[in-house]
Structure formats: C-alpha cells, structure tokens
Amino acid sequence: MPELVNLEVFRYSPEHTPEPRFQKFQVPYNKEWVVLDALNYIKDRTDGSLSFRWSCRMGICGSCGVLINGEPKLSCATFLPSKSSKPIRIEPLRHFPVIRDLIVHIGDFMTKLKKVKPWIIRTNESPLSEGEFLQTPDEMERYHQFSHCINCMLCYAACPIYGLDPLFAGPAAIALAQRYNNDSRDQGAARRMPILSSHDGIWACTFVGECTQVCPKHVDPAAAIQQYKLTAALHSLKSVIAPRGAA
Amino acid sequence: MRRTPIEPILWSLFSAGGMLSALFIPVLLFILVLAPALGWLPAPGYAQLTSLLSHPLARLFLIALCALALVHAAHRFRYTLYDGLQIKHLNELVNILCYGGALAGSVWAIFLLFTRVAEPRL
Amino acid sequence: MTSHSGYTLHHPQWLRRRVSTWWWLSRWRYFKFILREITSVFVAAAVVLLLLYVAALRRGPDALIAFQSWLSRPPILAASAVVFFFTLIHSITWFNLAPKAMKVRLGNIPVPPALIAAGHYFAWLVISLALAWIILTGG
Structure with missing residues (x-):
C-alpha cells in the first residue's frame, strides 16, 4: 500500500457553477515528486477537467505559479511534503482574476x-x-x-x-x-x-x-x-x- | 516641463524623519523620561536643561527632529490607514488629519523653542 | 443543471476576489509589517512627550519637577515604556531595511548590505552615548 498525499484543489468552472469550491484528491507519495507532478497525476488518472498552466518543469518558464498552503510558489519547484496529515491546499495566484481552476488572467x-x-x-x-x-x-x-x-x-x-x-x-x-x-x-x-x-x-x-x-x-x-x-x-x-x- | 510630483518630496521628508527619529528618539526617551521615572538615573535638573537649550543650534536641532519625525509618522500612518483599513475613499480627510497634525505639532515645537518665557523666571 | 443562467457559452467569466480588510492578520509576516508601520504612532507620541517636557521646562523649575514626578506615576510610566519599546522597534527595523534602499559602492566594489546595516547601528550607538553624556553632564 503506497503512502498517499491529500490535496485540496481550488476548482472554478463558471459554465457549471458560478461559485468556486475545493475538491479533495489523493495521489501516491513519491519522494521525487513536486506539486506539479501531483497535479499532472490528477489530470491523467483522476479528473481530466482540472486546468492549470505549466511548461518547463524546471523553474525557468514562470508559468506554473500557484498558492500552496497560501504561499505563492512554483508548483514545479515545491516538493510534496511527506507524511503530512493535513491536506495540501492548492489555489490560483492571489490578486488576479481566475479564468478556470488554477488558471488566472495575466x-x-x-x-x-x-x-x-x-x-x-x-x-x-x-x-x-x-x-x-x-x-x-x-x-x-x-x-x-x-x-x-x-x-x-x-x-x-x-x-x-x-x-x-x-x-x-x-x-x-x-x-x-x-x-x-x-x-x-x-x-x-x-x-x-x-x-x-x-x-x-x-x-x-x-x-x-x-x-x-x-x-x-x-x-x-x-x-x-x-x-x-x-x-x-x-x-x-x-x-x-x-x-x-x-x- | 513635467510637473514635479509631490510623492518624492514627501518620501524624502519621510526618510529624513525616519532616520533622525531612529537615531535620536530612543536615547532621548530613555535619558529624559524612562530612566528617571524608574529611578535608574537622576532626573536632569532645570538649570542644566535650560543651559543646554540656550544654544540656538540645540533648539534648531530639536525643532528639526520633532518636525521631521512628525512628518515621518504622518506619512507612514496615512499609508497604514489606507492599506490596513482600506479607507482610500476618505483620502482627503486622512491627509488633512495626518499632515495637518504633523504641521500643528511642528508649529507647536517652533512656538515652544523660539518664544521666550522661561528666562524672566530664572 | 449543467449551465446556470448567468453564463454565456464560450465567454469567459472571471472570478474576482477581494482582499480582506484584515489581510494583515492572515499571515505572520504581514502582521510583522503592520507592527513595523504602526511604530509611526509611537514615534509621534514620543515627539509629543518630548514637547510636553520642553513645555514644562518653559514654565519654570517647579513645573519641571511636577512634570518629572507626573512621568513617574505608574500609568504614565507604563505608557512611556510602551512608547519607548515601539521606538526601539522603529530603530531596529529602520536600520535593518536601510541597506535595501541604499546601494553604496566604494569605487567599483559594492559595500555588503550587512556592513551598511552595521554602520547604522554603530552611528546609533555613538549618537546615543554622546547625547546621554551631553544631557547627563550638561555638556
């Protein structure tokens, strides 16, 4: 049984509901996984409708910024915390209008x-x-x-x-x-x-x-x-x- | 020519006041107010303080310190009110209260230090 | 319920979020910022205290002694201790942040920020000792 990590991801899909909500996901814990890997796992295996920006995975393109537990961070440069009982909360960048899920208008x-x-x-x-x-x-x-x-x-x-x-x-x-x-x-x-x-x-x-x-x-x-x-x-x-x- | 904006001037005064008050106010408060009140140091006597303030440079310095420190405080507090309470719509009222207060305090300092009443009583 | 009434198909509908009035309570670092900014109130209070001192001095020796004993009344002493504490915070935060605003170079070599801050602390020490000496000994 692999160790699991809990995530709470901000969801906003105006075509369905005008109000945003948080959705809970579980992903397997991997020592070498960053938050972006967890998001991609969710998109590939759990819910293909989750939307977020990313490109280079190496902290140079500047497109994968999100709030991780309230702190602005690059999701490609933030490792999953191990054995965290508290779920990791992922939200779109503050102060920008949200287009969908984690995607903001820049x-x-x-x-x-x-x-x-x-x-x-x-x-x-x-x-x-x-x-x-x-x-x-x-x-x-x-x-x-x-x-x-x-x-x-x-x-x-x-x-x-x-x-x-x-x-x-x-x-x-x-x-x-x-x-x-x-x-x-x-x-x-x-x-x-x-x-x-x-x-x-x-x-x-x-x-x-x-x-x-x-x-x-x-x-x-x-x-x-x-x-x-x-x-x-x-x-x-x-x-x-x-x-x-x-x- | 472009009109000179007011912000750089205010910021210069804010910085000068911040620097002066950071350097001078704690020691003045400690020596004059706190330490004597706690009995750690003797309270400075009347003759000593008047002779110190008899020097025009000392009075000029004290006025500059008070006026700039007040402008510093007014400027900073104005922004704190804007940001902390989100009352930008009360802009003009806040400005008048803050900078007006600093101006009033400065006038008071000039009045206290440059009009003489103490000497006849010596 | 796939689509609600306020939504036009294929048109983006941005979600705009307001900053809470109490944003500065939401994170410790924001609160530290507000604490630093609020020292302004105590700097102003310190000036008022000094000017009251000068005003008492102007009224003569008896008024000065009365004012000095007023300063040692417990509530006034407590208040001036708080004012003193916040002016210390002002000084410390001011000197710590000073190197951010000034970039000093000696020729082509940039002076390290820690050295600029140290210079400010040194000036603070020298000024404090000098002023204390002048006031306590009468120059």
Whole structure:
C-alpha cells in the first residue's frame, strides 16, 4: 500500500457553477515528486477537467505559479511534503482574476510590463560597423540580479498593495525596469522615470517586502523599488533646486 | 516641463524623519523620561536643561527632529490607514488629519523653542 | 443543471476576489509589517512627550519637577515604556531595511548590505552615548 498525499484543489468552472469550491484528491507519495507532478497525476488518472498552466518543469518558464498552503510558489519547484496529515491546499495566484481552476488572467501584468519599457533603449544608435556594446563584469553585476526575473508573478500574488490597488505597477515590472536602468548599454532611464516615479509606480509601495520573500529567483524586487525611490527623490530634489538644469 | 510630483518630496521628508527619529528618539526617551521615572538615573535638573537649550543650534536641532519625525509618522500612518483599513475613499480627510497634525505639532515645537518665557523666571 | 443562467457559452467569466480588510492578520509576516508601520504612532507620541517636557521646562523649575514626578506615576510610566519599546522597534527595523534602499559602492566594489546595516547601528550607538553624556553632564 503506497503512502498517499491529500490535496485540496481550488476548482472554478463558471459554465457549471458560478461559485468556486475545493475538491479533495489523493495521489501516491513519491519522494521525487513536486506539486506539479501531483497535479499532472490528477489530470491523467483522476479528473481530466482540472486546468492549470505549466511548461518547463524546471523553474525557468514562470508559468506554473500557484498558492500552496497560501504561499505563492512554483508548483514545479515545491516538493510534496511527506507524511503530512493535513491536506495540501492548492489555489490560483492571489490578486488576479481566475479564468478556470488554477488558471488566472495575466493581462494586467503584461500591460504593466510593457509600460515600463523593459528593453534596451538607445538615444544614439551606433552603426553596426562599430561592433557590439562592450560591458565589463562590474557593469554587468549592477543589473545581473534583476535580470533573473522569469515573470512568474508570484510577487504580485504576495504583494498586498497590488491586491488593494490594482493600478500599482507592481514588483516585477519595476525590478525589470531597474534591470535596464542599471544596464550600461541602456539610455532610457529618463523615459522610464515618468512611469516609474508616478503615483501608481514606486510611490504606491510601502515596502511590505513580501515580493522578495516569495521570489523563486532571488531577484529582490523590494530592493529595486526602494533603490529607485532614492534615485527618484534625489532627481526631484535636484529639479526643485535647479529646475532648468535637471534633465 | 513635467510637473514635479509631490510623492518624492514627501518620501524624502519621510526618510529624513525616519532616520533622525531612529537615531535620536530612543536615547532621548530613555535619558529624559524612562530612566528617571524608574529611578535608574537622576532626573536632569532645570538649570542644566535650560543651559543646554540656550544654544540656538540645540533648539534648531530639536525643532528639526520633532518636525521631521512628525512628518515621518504622518506619512507612514496615512499609508497604514489606507492599506490596513482600506479607507482610500476618505483620502482627503486622512491627509488633512495626518499632515495637518504633523504641521500643528511642528508649529507647536517652533512656538515652544523660539518664544521666550522661561528666562524672566530664572 | 449543467449551465446556470448567468453564463454565456464560450465567454469567459472571471472570478474576482477581494482582499480582506484584515489581510494583515492572515499571515505572520504581514502582521510583522503592520507592527513595523504602526511604530509611526509611537514615534509621534514620543515627539509629543518630548514637547510636553520642553513645555514644562518653559514654565519654570517647579513645573519641571511636577512634570518629572507626573512621568513617574505608574500609568504614565507604563505608557512611556510602551512608547519607548515601539521606538526601539522603529530603530531596529529602520536600520535593518536601510541597506535595501541604499546601494553604496566604494569605487567599483559594492559595500555588503550587512556592513551598511552595521554602520547604522554603530552611528546609533555613538549618537546615543554622546547625547546621554551631553544631557547627563550638561555638556
């Protein structure tokens, strides 16, 4: 008799019932199984209608984020707890509208991500003949941490401010903006500033710090936001003191 | 030119106040209020304190500390009310109460430290 | 009952969930955040206490002694102990989080966050000792 693990999975199928519910499942315990394996077992063997997103199974695609016992986690990177008497509760990511079961609508994040222009902006393009932009290891180190973001949106699910104020740009978008602001090849910091240093940008953040706690890639969005607050505050003090000189 | 938003200014004051109060308030509370009340230290005497505050820099510093600490507290508490109780619709009332309170406290500090009544009684 | 009346076939019907007003009670880490934020009330209270002290000082030596004995009344002492405790929490959380907001570099070498925090604690210690010395000895 194999050891069994109990799961309580959030189900929402608006075509049948308008109200969500929790459904109990049992899966065999395997030492090397992650929560995603358990979900796939359910889908293959127990209930094919269970819907959830996943792709790479190795913590890089960022699509399998769910709440596991209330904590935002990648289901591909969270092992099944052994001998747990309490069932594992699996829910869709907080603060996003649910489309079905564990699948949330991520359009809001995608819009915000695009708004902060997370790509290299050049004001003066050099011709190809001049070759590539060179970067020293020190220069790369300045943005490297922020470049690890996989857009899994766990930080949005962890951030109470995003839940309370849906207009807030949110942790990942700001961290990714900083990833480009800190890149020696980028010249777009001034163009990102009006978006970042707005009421719904960094100033909505009260530094709960949960984004950093849940980030599976140790991006530390909370630090990115606080550092940008300092940058924006210094910039604005400068523009108060010397309004014309400020860029 | 883009209008300068108010948030960076408020945040600068919030940070300055947070830093000053973190560095200075615990020791002031301990030396002046807590330790004498518990009998751990003698209460500072009148002549000693007035001579300390007779220096304009000391008074200026105390005013800066009080005003910035109050702005810090007002700013932080405003957000706590927004987030903790979800009363963003009372935005204006909360702003007036918080920042207004900080302003009133600062005016009180200036009044206490820059108008003289103590000296004739010495 | 396969389909209920509010549902249009093949049209998504999103489920939107509200954040509870008491979200900060739901997890220990959220509660710690609110505890940190609520120190603001006690920082303001500390300022009021200091200003009351100055106000008593302004009214003369007798008023100062009366105020100091008022401070040692048990309810007032308890209240100021609570205020002191929360201002300590404010200082500690503030210095612990300071390295997140400031990224200091010496030339090309980033200063480790622990060192930045240690610098703040050191400044706190020096300032506290200096102020204590000035107030207790009269400068």
